[in-house]
Each structure stands twice: as structure tokens, then as C-alpha cells.
Amino acid sequence: MGRAWVFGDNVSTDYIIPGRFNITTNPIELRKYVFHYARPEFVGQVKPGDLVVGGKNFGCGSSREHAAIVLRECGVHLVANSYGWIFRRNCINLGVLPLEMVEKPQTKDGDLMELDLKNLILKDVTADSFQKLKAVPRFVLDICSSGGLIEYLNKAKTYSV
Amino acid sequence: MSTIVEKILTKKGKIQGRLAVVDIDYIMSHDTTTPLAIEAFDKFTDNVIHKDKIVIVFDHIVPPSYPDAALNQRNMKDFCRKYGIRFFEGYGICHTLMLEKGFVKPWGVIVGGDSHTPVYGVAGAVGLGMGSTDIAAAWRTGQTWLEIPDSIKIEITGRMKKGVTSKDVALAYVKELTLSGGQEKALEFCGDTLNRMDVYEKMPIGIMAAECTAVTEVFRDETSGLIPDKGASYFNEVSIQVNELEPLIACPHSPDNVKTVSEVEGRDVNQVFIGSCTNGTIHDLRTAAKILKGHKTNPYVRTLVSPATIAIYNQAHKEGLIDTILESGAMVCTPPGCGPCIGRHLGVLGDYDVCVSTSNRNYQGRMGSPKGEVYIASPATAAATALEGKITDPRRYL
Secondary structure (H helix, E strand, O other): OEEEEEOOOOOEHHHHOOHHHOOOOOHHHHHOOOOOOOOOOHHHHOOOOOEEEOOOOEOEOOOOOHHHHHHHHHOOEEEEOOEOHHHHHHHHHOOOOEEEEOOOOOOOOOOEEEEEOOOOEEEEOOOOEEEEEOOOOHHHHHHHHHOOHHHHHHHHOOOOO | OOOHHHHHHHHHEEEEOOEEEEEOOEEEEEOOOHHHHHHHHOOOOOOOOOHHHEEEEEOOOOOOOOHHHHHHHHHHHHHHHHHOOEEEEOOEOHHHHHHHOOOOOOOOEEEEOOOOHHHHHHHOOEEEEOOHHHHHHHHHHOEEEEEOOEEEEEEEEOOOOOOOOHHHHHHHHHHHHOOOOOEOEEEEEEOHHHHOOOHHHHHHHHHHHHHHOEOEEEEOEHHHOEOOOOOOOOOEEEEEEOOOOOOEEEOOOOOOOEEEHHHHOOOEOOEEEEOOOOOOOHHHHHHHHHHHOOOOOOOOOEEEEOOOEHHHHHHHHHOOHHHHHHHOOOEEOOOOOOOOOOOOOOOOEOOOOEEEEOOOOOOOOOOEOOOOEEEEOOHHHHHHHHHHOEOOOHHHHO
16 A cells, blocks of 8 residues: 555656756665655655556656666656656666556545556555556566566576567 | 568567567667666676677766766776777767767667667667666667567658758657657658758757657668558658748747747747757758857857767868857857756756757756756757847848
8 A cells, every 4th residue: 555646747757857966876865856846745755655656658758767766766656657668668677667557547646545466456545446557568577577677687698589 | 561660670680579679789878877877787697798889978967067977987987998898078969979970870770878869760770769777788688679669650841941940840740749649659750851951950850759759760761771661551640841831949848839939039038059969960050150140149148059079060160150159159168068958067057047949858957947948949049049139030130
């Protein structure tokens, strides 16, 4: 169970962490600037197990992996209608599953959420509603369940399709 | 019945359904994405590296303006020295440099630690923008994976009127496609307007594909055999007739918030920036110098001009453009880099600053203070704006 942090469409990587803070590679340092301008209360209130609920094209814009790193550091689950292509890969590569909703989320910011990863069901406990999430491709699951792309390749040595 | 992108990926890869594992020709990364890639690479349990495929460019913060950036860049050089990897520091902005140095060839596949990597389609290659872990994996394997994207055909036809440039054409299709219109898709550009442009004039059109979240893009090129099969199927088709196109401008805070310049003319500005991977070529400097020549920039506007590479700077110097620009009161910023576009250095916006920039993104806070405003336009519009101190239609100076 966790609370929902709801965002709209086309949330850019600059929105997730403004480019000017991407100078260090230290994840703990980077985490301080998550949604720095857009949702300044987020960093102090977010808890592991919370859900970031995006609209369509979540994580569009730059290729900077820092955006995926800060969300991983917060320990949140990621659910959106769709993602920016590079951001989605970055999440997979870091072992963060970019879950996709079929419907437009009715969820309100602050709602209590429950995520059933085994059956891919997203429950909004506050609104007493649920929806089925899209199936995740096998290849993507393999990378994520290894803990990320480097860990996957350390085992597999090469890509097998 | 394949699109051009399908043909290139099939030639370079092993395909299983829509999943492709492709061989990469070059792997480009810069000083923002390389440090994290090195950290990821160090987690590999063996030392295999495809060093001859690697190109590293120092362009985002050159020279460093923060101690952390300096440390990152020293680590990058240590890494390059250790493995014998080629790197370029102070030579220019990665994408323009990659084209200039001949790394981009028709039918090639290049991955880049930068979201504007799809621009290599201007020279007939599939460019894929990626994050640092993907870059590290490419160094290690020489390959990458992707789901083969469907294509959107963008046909650009007709002759541009005076005062209209390839940047205005780019803004026209971004407005049409919107920020999410290219999601999961490749863009295939064609049409007679493009046949009259060289690769550098095509750059704004190629760069802005990333603003529609396109996976990659390619420009048709019959001489290299880069043509789709007859009957190739497209997800969508967009047609841009440039005959009637007017100078365009993307208003705060989104690249697809496009209006005509005449709609927002008169808005006071504090900074003008002409440069970036999008509009820092010799064509752009000629366009700007033509408008600035014999005039003075408005003293209340900080006007910055930055050639995208040292080679372009040298050419501009030979043509007398640098003198013309300096005489107008504008500042010429070298070494070439990404500083102003990403709000790092050499022209950061303060609270309530308004900037007209020839770069590619105007998300809130992109060029500095989140209270600043960025308008994205052509070098012609930017130069005319620098003279007047307010957003100005360039046609009155041509």
C-alpha cells in the first residue's frame, strides 16, 4: 500500500529533475532535487512503496538517466499511460518496472493505492476501484528481474531474442 | 514492404518478431551522460570493450563551471586513457561534430547518450538516443536491442518564402505532431523542399524529432538507396506545404506551443541566443549576420552567438561573419558547447528573464530560473529580435 502522486501528460525529465542539478552522479545527492520546482513537497513526503502515477508520454525530453535514478532512489512504483522512449528504457535498465495503464487514471493525488504485481492489477483503495495493467514483454521482465541491464548482461553475456 | 528504418534495422540486425538486436557502428556520449555510463560499465564482471566504436565529446559544460563537473571530466579522460578511446574536447557540439567528422554514414546505426541522437537521420543513419546504462552496455556488447518502430511519413514540399528557414519548417511539423505524436515511432522525412537542403540545413528538422518523442528518424536519399518499398505502410502521414509558411515561434513552456511570430510580436526580451546543435551551423551564422550587419543590437538584450563547432567558427571568421556579429554588439561564445541551451553556463536566465533562443527545448527552467521564459525560433527571428529588443518578425530586415 502506498499513496498516489498523480501527474499529467508529457512530464519531461527536466520536470522530474531539472537538468542543472545533474552534475553529480551520487544518487543520494541527486534525490534531493526530485520534482524540485514542480512538486517541492514530494522529496520530504514520499515513502518507499508509493506510486507515481503519470499520464501519457511520462519522462519525455532528455536522455539523462538521472530522472530514472531519482525515482529508483525514492523506492516508488511507476505507473503511466505511456512513457518517453528513452526514459522507459532507462527505468528498465535500472530494474524499475515502467507499468502501463490502459485507461486514463481516475486516481486523485493522495489516494491510497494497492499494486498486485503478480496479477497486474492496480487498486485505488480510496476510490474503491481497480484496473488491469498492460502485460510486460518477457524480454523486459528478464532485464528488470535481473536487477537491471548490467546484471542481465553479466549473466547472459549477450542479448538473446 | 518495408519503410527505410525497417530496411536499415533488418540489414544491421537479428530480428525476432518486432524485436531486433542490431550491430552498432558508433557509440557517442558526452560529459553529462558518460560519467554514469562509466559507473555502469565498471559493474561488468569482465573487461570487454568495443573501443573503436566509441566517440566521447566534451560539450555540455566546457570548460567546467563547477568543481563536480571538473571531477567528472577528469574521470572521463582517465577512462579514455585507460582504454585508448577517442575523445574531443572544445571542438564542438557532439551532433554537429559527429556529422562533420564523418562518423555518420548512410545505412549506419549510431547510439548516443543524448536525446537528439535521432538527428543522424539527416545523413541517412538510424540514430538512437539512450541513457547511460544503455551506453555502457553498447560499449560492452557493440550491440543494442529495440522494438522495431512503425514509421510516420512527413512530406515537406514547396519553396520557402524570404525570412522562412528550415527551423520554421521544423516548428511547423512539431506543432502538427505535438510532443507525444512520435511516441514509439520513427519519422521518415521526404519531399522536394528537403532535396534543396544540405545535411546542415536539415539539422533543425532532424533535431526537433526528439521534441515529438520519436524513437528515430531518417531522411529519404535516393543516391544512397534509402527509399521505402512501394506499398510500405505508415502509421500516419503528415504533409507540410512550405509555400505559405510564415516565421514561427514556440512559446513558453513547450516546443509544440507554436504560434506565428506576428502573433507574439512586441514581447520584450532580455536575452537572445543563436547557436546549439539545432541552429549553430554556417547557414545559421550567415542568416544571423545578414540581419545584424550594419546594425547595433539592443543594449538591454544580452545577445549570444555560438558557432556549433570550431570548424564552423573558422569558416565564419573567414567569411567575415564573426566581425559582423561582434560589431553589432553581440557576444561570440567559444569554445562551442551546450551551455546556454541547458541553463548550465554562458548565458543562464534569471527570474522573469525572457529569452528568444534558436535551441530546441523551452520546458520550464530549461535555461535557468523556472521563472524565466524561453521562446524557440529561427536564427533570422532571433537576430531581428536582438536588434529591436522585442520579438520581431525578421521579414522587416530582409
